[in-house]
Amino acid sequence: MESPQVNVRVGFANADYGNICAELRPSDDREVVAAWWTLAGLLAGRSGWHFDVANWGPHRTARWGLGFFGAALLSIEVDEAAGFACFDYEEDSTSNHSSISEVEQWLAGREERAKQPNAAQVELAQHNGWWGLKAHRYTVVVSWSDGYYSATVLGTMLDASFGETLQQAVNRAGEMLCGMYGAPTELASELYLVAELERSATDHLRESGK
Incomplete structure (x- = not known):
């Protein structure tokens, strides 16, 4: 039986972007x-980028x-001199930049x-029969426009998937995830997908029932 602590929802007071940056x-x-x-x-607004609070031993920091x-x-954070510290995991290198235009140049190609x-x-x-792919939780953000649901998987740079029904859009998002990792498409039904409906999708679902 799954421990109830696994699904504890944690809330933070004043957890908006500016307050988190100021606190950390x-x-x-x-x-x-x-x-x-x-x-x-x-x-x-760039696909795949996420803002996180990272714990490094006794220290916590905010980063993109x-x-x-x-x-x-790739990760980027602001240093105490109002510059930008950019880390490339593949190269195991950190570079510091004084302007956002320099950051854009650093991102080019990477x-x-x-x-x-x-x-x-x-x-x-792939580990243990694709257990790693299936066990990870993916948040799928869904909107509705012009007769179609649009589903985007947070934390990836995958294109949005579309469907006339909510089921179609979310299932296709799972299939695209499988394709990104080279996994069999039939595994899509076993992925841990959690749909987060934007207002447009919620309103349409309530009105149409599908």
Whole structure:
């Protein structure tokens, strides 16, 4: 029987982007605060990027990451000098940049490479008959527009999947995940997918029932 602690929902007071950045990177420097917002402006709308609180031993830090299984093949955070510290997991290298345009140059080429899982992540997914792929929880954000549901898997750079019904859109998202890892398509029905409906999808589901 699954432990009830597994599904505990944790909430944080004042858990908006600005407060988290200020709490984990305390600074009265307005330039540091502005740099976090500048970084959000660059990455928040880019497919696959996620903002996380990372625990490194006794230290906690906020960072933007691009990668699968909650990991980050690329990560970027703001330093105390209002600069940008950029880490490339594959190269095992960190570089520091003073402007957002330099960050964009650093991303060029790297971001395209990080669209696909690396060898270690594929191995993790394949372990024990694709147990790693099936056990990981994927959040699928669903919206509705122009007669179709659109489903996007958070934390990946996969294109959105579409369907006339909610079932079709979510199932196709699972099939695309399988394709990304080279897994058999029939495994899609066994993936741990959790749908998060945006207002447009919720309203349509309530009205149409499908």
